[in-house]
Amino acid sequence: MASLDDLSPAIAAAGDAGVTLGALKTKFVGSAKGGRAEREAALRETLAALTREGAIWGPVRHGGTQYYFGRGRGPSIETASAIVVRLVLQSGTKLVSKPGLAKKVTGMHRRFFPDALKHAVAGRAIVELSCGTSKYYLHRDVAAERFGFDAPDGTDATADRGAPQTAPAPGPAPPAAPAPTFETLLPAYRRIKAEQGGFSAVKILDLETALGASRESLHALLLAEAKAGRVSLHPTTSVELPAAVIAAGIRIAGFSEPFVTVVVKDER
Structure with missing residues (x-):
């Protein structure tokens, strides 16, 4: 004994x-x-x-x-959060739901799941997406590559998450620019992508600003190129974005959220 x-x-x-x-x-x-x-x-x-x-x-x-x-060992919010992050990372580009995650956090970590999920989102280890009343999650690295929201170092690649932002007051209207084409869009896309650290998802608002094109003509081009398979369009998520970014998005019948970013599939 x-x-x-x-x-x-x-x-x-x-x-x-x-x-x-x-x-x-x-x-x-x-x-x-x-x-x-x-x-x-x-x-x-x-x-x-x-x-x-x-x-x-x-x-x-x-x-x-x-x-x-x-002391400092055993289950906790932090250890449960690490499990949540690992599970979301393992799901890759497949969205995992909140109930789906809850079923996989088992044992003594289960009691910490609600706070662990909040901890992982607040720490920007994972990104929360809303679809109606349901919540889905992506790992921040996947979100950065696919949607351009969270950079791998935890910084926001597209918007300041501090105080709510509003669209800047409109200034004098610039001279009308020619309707954009895929050939004029591509250099602007490449430049913006480089400026945001190589993330593929570029905001439609940034393209609109860079090209000086009318919103209507840019939307028409992007929809045509998406139909042709040369670009893909991506909707907003629950991540807070400036009002101007949302306003510049493309709204498509049957989708509740606007499409606010674009990825050129083959820019070589």
Whole structure:
């Protein structure tokens, strides 16, 4: 039978797996009947004291079992958030729903899932997308490459997420520019893509500004090129975007959200 002086090191050595109260009783109380009640009481008092001191934490109930963990180990919002991020990353470009994620975060991490999901979104490790009342998630690297929203370093590739933004006040109307063509669009697309760090998704508003083209003519060109398969259009998400970006988007019947970015499929 081990000494209670070894209790804290034993729990710490268990790492994130923790130690069950039953295992602690076996190791520190033993099976001998003589004095068992006193030894078990001493174990519980020591566990309570170590918990108050912050050397360990628990008990965490899972099923009918109680677990104890060393300081900084075991399930938490942070560890559950890491699981959420890994699951979203593994899904690649396939959107994963909130209920779908919840089913995969199991065990003692399950209780932390709601806060862990908020933690992952707030930390910009994953991007939340809305479709009606449903929520879906993409890893930030996938969102950066496919939609141009979150850069891999966590910075926003398309918009400042601070104070709400509004469209700038209109100035004097510029001279009318010729209707854009794919040949005039391509250099502007390449330049904007380079300026935003190589992310493929370019805002329609940026193209409109760069080309000096009317919104109607640019929309007509993009729709024609999307139909021809040379570009793809992408809708907005729940990520906050400036009003001007939304206003410049293309609204298509049957889709609740405007298409605000474009990707040229083969720009060579």
